[in-house]
Amino acid sequence: MRGRFVLSGARIKRTTSNVKHLRVFTQTVWMAYMAKRLIEEGKSTTLRDLYYMAESYGVKFKDQQESDSIIADVEALLGVSREQLRIFPEERATIYGDLTIRYNVHGYERTILNLTASPDGVAIGPALAAADFQDCGAEKVIMVESGGMFTRLIEEKAHEKFKAVLIHTAGQAPRLARHFAYRLKRELGLPVYIFTDGDPWGAHIAMVIISGSANAAHVDSLVIPDAKWIGILPTDIEDYRLPFEKFNEKDWKRLHDLMADPRYQSPFWRNQLKKFEEEGKKSEQQALSIYGLSYVTEKYLPEKLI
Structure with a gap:
């Protein structure tokens, strides 16, 4: 479809065998875990909630933007939107x-x-x-x-x-x-x-x-x-x-x-x-x-x- 943004065919690989990947790998796994819990429990949360919740699990994000980018990675990885994962922004x-x-x-x-x-x-x-x-x-x-x-x-x-x-x-x-x-x-x-x-x-x-x-x-x-x-x-x-x-x-x-x-x-x-x-x-x-x-x-x- 012309005139819209689409993902390219490029891919990245994150692995625990590379120490440089450990932080972002941990963030991604934690975010996927939280999405799974939300779906199983029939609950929803906000982008801001997840940013603060991460600290209680010992998962660190330098700011909200980094947290949001990991959520986008999980979306792309799973092929679903964050709304389907029951994660929503604050605005209405x-x-x-x-x-x-x-x-x-x-x-x-x-x-x-x-x-x-x-x-x-x-x-x-x-x-x-x-x-x-x-x-x-x-x-x-x-x-x-x-x-x-x-x-x-x-x-x-x-x-x-x-x-x-x-x-x-x-x-x-x-x-x-x-x-x-x-x-x-x-x-x-x-x-x-x-x-x-x-x-x-x-x-x-x-x-x-x-x-x-x-x-x-x-x-x-x-x-x-x-x-x-x-x-x-x-x-x-x-x-x-x-x-x-x-x-x-x-x-x-x-x-x-x-x-x-x-x-x-x-x-x-x-x-x-x-x-x-x-x-x-x-x-x-x-x-x-x-x-x-x-x-x-x-x-x-x-x-x-x-």
Whole structure:
């Protein structure tokens, strides 16, 4: 599949016969042991929990990043995602829309929930991410970067107007949010649209949903190749006459990083990044409110979701 990260054919060998491998070998075996225990006991834990738990077993990690990298090694070694091993990050995304799910975790097997139950949305935690789909009145998924826009869309009843499941990614989409959107696409056939701020950071949020990340190149269930970035595009800033700010130093660096990234070499992405480079302008989702709070659902999204 073009345009996404995949593992190469390269392999490494760790053995107790090499003293240089002993530390990382011990870390890997311990992490696999903990994953086995979690599955056998029907429990779950977080990345942060595992980092601290290791000390009580005499297993040392220099920092959280090293612990997380060992978990990624175990994923690749076993060919399963960390979520299947019942290991989750702290962050939570939220979801809202006409989708009815049935929990399948112990003690909640008979619990059925429609995801319009809370006006704030429902957290996409481990139990929800693994729930069975019972009924769906939605025809598409809209993944939204900012909390303010997510709330705006709920208040404007975008889920009804566009027959959409809304997912708040809270910036870069957590793996559970990406996996849930992947399931909606694969199991229910819902197309996925991505709505972010109009800047290089928003572009990358979209690209990670579409093509995956380097750290999770071995997990196929986090990639939605035909998801579509609908805005805010750099061309929208001019087309919709949106308020904007000029790029700062970090924005320029991020843009140049993206321009060197092989995933951004299709005509569509080259054109978007070139427009950013030419104009040096960025605009937030909330900039659409210059035309009124309902403008996003009355004008902008109807033109984008054609």
